[in-house]
Structures are given as C-alpha cells and as structure tokens.
Amino acid sequence: MKTKRSGSSFNSLNTKRQLESLFLFTTGRCNAKCAMCFYADDMAQKQPDLTFEEIKKLSETAGDFKRLWLSGGEPTLREDLPEILEMFYRNNHITDINFPTNGIMGDRVVDWLKRIRRNCPDSNVSISISLDGFGSTHDTQRGVESFYRAAETLKKIDDNFRDDGHVIKNIATVITKYNVEEILDFVAWSYGRFNVSTHTIEAARGNTREEGVKVLTEKSLKEIQDQIAPYYLLYAKRIGEGMNALGRGLTKFFYVGLMRAMYNIRAQNLEKPSPWNMDCTAGETTLVLDYDGRFRSCELRPPIGNVKDYGCDVKAIMGSEAMKKEIEAIGHGYKANCWCTHGCWIMSSITFNPGKMLSMLIKSNREIKKLNRPIDVSEPILRGLEDKYRLKRDRLQAIGIA
Ligand code: SF4
Numbered sequence: 001m002k003t004k005r006s007g008s009s010f011n012s013l014n015t016k017r018q019l020e021s022l023f024l025f026t027t028g029r030c031n032a033k034c035a036m037c038f039y040a041d042d043m044a045q046k047q048p049d050l051t052f053e054e055i056k057k058l059s060e061t062a063g064d065f066k067r068l069w070l071s072g073g074e075p076t077l078r079e080d081l082p083e084i085l086e087m088f089y090r091n092n093h094i095t096d097i098n099f100p101t102n103g104i105m106g107d108r109v110v111d112w113l114k115r116i117r118r119n120c121p122d123s124n125v126s127i128s129i130s131l132d133g134f135g136s137t138h139d140t141q142r143g144v145e146s147f148y149r150a151a152e153t154l155k156k157i158d159d160n161f162r163d164d165g166h167v168i169k170n171i172a173t174v175i176t177k178y179n180v181e182e183i184l185d186f187v188a189w190s191y192g193r194f195n196v197s198t199h200t201i202e203a204a205r206g207n208t209r210e211e212g213v214k215v216l217t218e219k220s221l222k223e224i225q226d227q228i229a230p231y232y233l234l235y236a237k238r239i240g241e242g243m244n245a246l247g248r249g250l251t252k253f254f255y256v257g258l259m260r261a262m263y264n265i266r267a268q269n270l271e272k273p274s275p276w277n278m279d280c281t282a283g284e285t286t287l288v289l290d291y292d293g294r295f296r297s298c299e300l301r302p303p304i305g306n307v308k309d310y311g312c313d314v315k316a317i318m319g320s321e322a323m324k325k326e327i328e329a330i331g332h333g334y335k336a337n338c339w340c341t342h343g344c345w346i347m348s349s350i351t352f353n354p355g356k357m358l359s360m361l362i363k364s365n366r367e368i369k370k371l372n373r374p375i376d377v378s379e380p381i382l383r384g385l386e387d388k389y390r391l392k393r394d395r396l397q398a399i400g401i402a
C-alpha cells in the first residue's frame with residue numbers, strides 16, 4: 001500500500017504571525033448525534049447558516065492565507081460547499097483544505113473531492129473520516145448506524161485517489177468511555193485495513209453532548225500514546241514511500257516529531273491547564289467562524305463578536321478591539337493563562353514557535369525511537385480482530401476491505 005503527499009504542509013513552515021488558518025463551521029446541521037460532540041449546544045440554537053454572499057465577502061477581505069479548515073455541523077450537508085472552496089482557492093490562494101466528515105454521504109464526498117481536485121489543482125485536501133471504533137462501538141458513540149458507511153467512504157476515496165499526492169487520507173478517532181477499552185486494537189486494525197496517511201487520536205474535549213464520556217486521565221492517555229507510538233513510525237514510512245532518502249528522513253523527523261510533541265502537550269493538559277512551553281497563537285494566526293457568523297480566536301474560547309457587525313470584513317475582524325483584547329486575555333510567554341488539549345491549535349502553534357520547535361522535535365523523535373516495537377498486522381491478526389469485535393464479514397467483503 002502506498003500513499004503520497006505533495007507540497008506537504010509541514011515542510012512549508014511560515015513563522016510570521018498573521019492569519020494562516022481560517023476555521024469555517026460550514027453549517028449548523030448534522031446527520032449524526034455524537035455523544036462527545038462539543039458543538040451540540042451551538043447547533044441546537046438552530047440559527048441560519050452564513051449565506052454564500054456573506055462568505056464571499058469574508059473571502060474577498062481575508063487576503064492570502066494558507067489553510068482552510070472545515071468544521072460544523074457536517075460539512076457535506078452544505079450544498080454549495082464546492083463553490084465555497086473554489087472561491088477561497090481563487091481569492092485567497094489557499095494551499096491546504098482540511099475536510100473532516102463523518103463519512104455518511106460517501107458518494108458526495110468522492111464527487112466533491114473530484115471536483116476540488118479539478119478546480120483547485122494546487123491545493124492539498126486532507127480528508128478526515130471519523131471512525132471511532134469497531135462496528136457497534138462506533139455506532140453507539142456516533143448516535144447513528146454509520147460504521148460500514150464510513151468505512152466504505154474511506155475505501156472509495158482510496159480507490160479513486162490512491163496515486164493522487166494532493167489527497168491526504170486520515171482517520172480521526174475521539175476517545176471516550178465507549179471505545180477506550182478497544183482503542184489499541186482499533187488503531188492496529190485501522191492501520192492494517194485502510195491505506196491512510198495518518199490516524200489521529202483526540203481526547204473528547206469541550207462541553208460534550210453526553211455527560212461523563214471523558215474518561216481519560218493524563219496517565220491513561222500517556223499509556224495509550226506510548227502504545228500507539230510505533231504506528232507513527234509506520235505511517236511516516238507510508239507517507240515517505242516514493243521519496244528519496246533525504247525526503248523520507250525529513251518526513252519522518254517532522255511527522256513523528258510533531259505528532260508526538262502534540263500528544264505530549266495534550267496529555268499534560270488533560271486534567272488541568274498546563275503551559276505548552278510556547279505561545280498559543282489563537283487569534284493571531286487563526287480565526288474561527290461559527291456557522292451563524294459569530295467569531296472566535298479558537299474553537300474552545302467563547303465567541304467575541306459577529307462577522308455581520310463588521311460587514312463580513314476579515315481584516316477588520318482580525319484588527320478589531322475585540323480580537324486584541326482576546327489575544328491579550330490568552331497571553332504570551334510566562335504571562336499566558338490559557339492552555340488546552342486541542343490538537344489543531346497545538347500543532348499550528350508549534351510551527352509558529354520556531355525557537356521551541358526544533359528541540360521539541362528532537363526530544364519527540366528520541367522518545368518514539370525508544371517506544372518502537374515490531375507491529376504485526378498480518379491477515380490472521382486482522383481477521384482475528386474482526387471476529388473478536390463481531391464485524392460482519394459479508395459487509396466488509398462487499399466494501400472490499402477484508
Ligand atoms: S461531532 Fe461532528 S459529526 Fe458528530 S454530531 Fe458533532 S458535528 Fe455532527
């Protein structure tokens with residue numbers, strides 16, 4: 001199996017603090033009911049989504065930036081999403097689109113990816129499919145029967161974009177009380193069965209729809225991270241296939257280092273806020289737009305205004321008194337007072353703190369090297385897991401993954 005990555009986002013680091021990532025909550029609608037959803041209360045307000053015209057004004061005023069992160073709600077429920085992405089590509093020259101989806105609408109995902117590749121040819125698209133565990137575990141956590149559909153979506157994406165270095169495939173898993181016992185088996189099975197570039201493991205965060213789903217402690221999360229460390233070396237190898245020796249070495253150094261550094265910071269912040277040893281650049285390099293136009297510096301802090309009160313002008317929003325006060329409240333260096341477990345911001349902030357980054361990456365690579373061990377994902381092992389967790393063989397075979 002082989003997956004390529006071109007124009008990698010982690011080897012093109014720009015450390016100037018200016019808008020780099022726009023997080024767009026495309027819609028307040030969703031076709032799942034995840035127990036750990038941190039956006040359920042916001043969606044329950046059922047406000048109208050930002051219109052295409054409002055998003056157009058935002059795009060026209062944002063200037064060039066690199067990354068557009070979609071969020072929601074379920075992005076595939078927004079019918080005009082392809083036009084929105086094409087607009088950001090044209091107006092803002094985005095180079096990375098991060099497209100998370102619960103994978104329920106597989107044909108639409110594949111059709112839209114084809115369209116994005118045709119009309120936004122120089123942009124990478126990182127497509128993240130949510131898969132939280134084996135079969136019924138996934139379905140229970142997601143509140144809808146969707147395990148086989150999400151798995152099929154992943155397979156279809158791989159069939160259609162296997163040799164397209166601009167389509168980066170990812171599995172995203174959130175750890176809760178439902179899947180914590182099977183997470184190590186699930187990481188092994190996912191690596192063996194899907195040709196993805198990475199598998200991110202998030203701890204449930206924010207105010208979850210269902211109370212009591214957050215069960216991890218710093219110690220238990222660290223144990224899981226240590227156990228799954230060898231898979232990151234395997235993923236690095238998979239990403240590096242087809243590159244020369246230097247490319248493979250750099251990919252491994254940055255990929256493994258960043259993943260481990262992010263996981264370390266996350267574990268340290270799970271039970272109580274703990275300094276990241278670098279600035280969080282929320283509000284300086286990131287802007288979050290809620291589906292109804294409220295805006296924030298990051299996904300976890302409260303809204304500080306509404307884009308409609310600023311004429312949907314991103315430059316005015318980024319330079320606003322509200323944003324300045326927010327950045328002050330977050331703080332910098334030793335005076336900072338806001339820390340969390342959010343992987344997107346940890347990862348983004350690492351790249352904007354170059355002085356700290358190198359030492360973090362070296363330390364993380366050393367740790368992972370010590371934790372490495374042989375991994376067996378041979379066919380009998382994978383089949384054994386499918387039997388253990390009572391997956392339906394006929395469904396897996398129909399999808400083409402077993
Ligand atoms: S976590 Fe995502 S997919 Fe699940 S309910 Fe929330 S918005 Fe929908």
Ligand code: SF4
Nearest residue numbers: 280298338339340345
């Ligand atoms: S530390 Fe977390 S909650 Fe605080 S500003 Fe940064 S991303 Fe937001």
